[in-house]
Amino acid sequence: MRLEREAATRRGARARLAFIFRTLWRDIPAESNGFANNVMQALSTVASDETYDPALLRWSQEKLGAMITAALPPSRSSVVDVEALVRTMFMAFDGYAMHQHLASGQSCGDATINLFCDLLLAE
Numbered sequence: 001m002r003l004e005r006e007a008a009t010r011r012g013a014r015a016r017l018a019f020i021f022r023t024l025w026r027d028i029p030a031e032s033n034g035f036a037n038n039v040m041q042a043l044s045t046v047a048s049d050e051t052y053d054p055a056l057l058r059w060s061q062e063k064l065g066a067m068i069t070a071a072l073p074p075s076r077s078s079v080v081d082v083e084a085l086v087r088t089m090f091m092a093f094d095g096y097a098m099h100q101h102l103a104s105g106q107s108c109g110d111a112t113i114n115l116f117c118d119l120l121l122a123e
Contacts, residue, residue, distance in 0.1 A: 007067050016071035017117045020064070024093050025108035029100040036097035061086045072120065080120060 003023055010016040029036050046052050065086045069077055096108050 001063060004063060004067055007071065013071050013073050013121060014117050017068070017120060018113050020067055020071065021108070021113045021116055024089060025096045025113070029093070029097040030107055036093070037101050061090065064089065075123065076121060
């Protein structure tokens with residue numbers, strides 16, 4: 001996974017976490033291929049009588065959780081609920097992808113990325 005490889009090259013917890021947040025909340029939603037919007041549209045049109053297989057979502061959440069855990073200093077990884085954080089990150093991703101589509105070019109700002117880094121790294 002490209003995100004995982006590139007995140008691993010960042011030095012320091014803050015740089016690695018900021019890269020992950022920036023990629024998920026800014027770079028992917030800004031891609032002109034419409035991937036983020038297509039995924040949300042496909043999922044939101046699943047009928048209640050259709051079976052949805054969440055395997056890809058679970059796999060993605062596990063990969064992202066492992067990246068976050070690897071980025072956190074040991075003193076923080078024991079107190080951060082990574083599973084809850086990843087669920088929140090995916091919900092925020094949906095919102096940023098929709099906002100990017102509707103507001104043409106506006107995305108997650110540095111202040112939000114820095115806030116999440118501060119929250120995760122606070123001692």
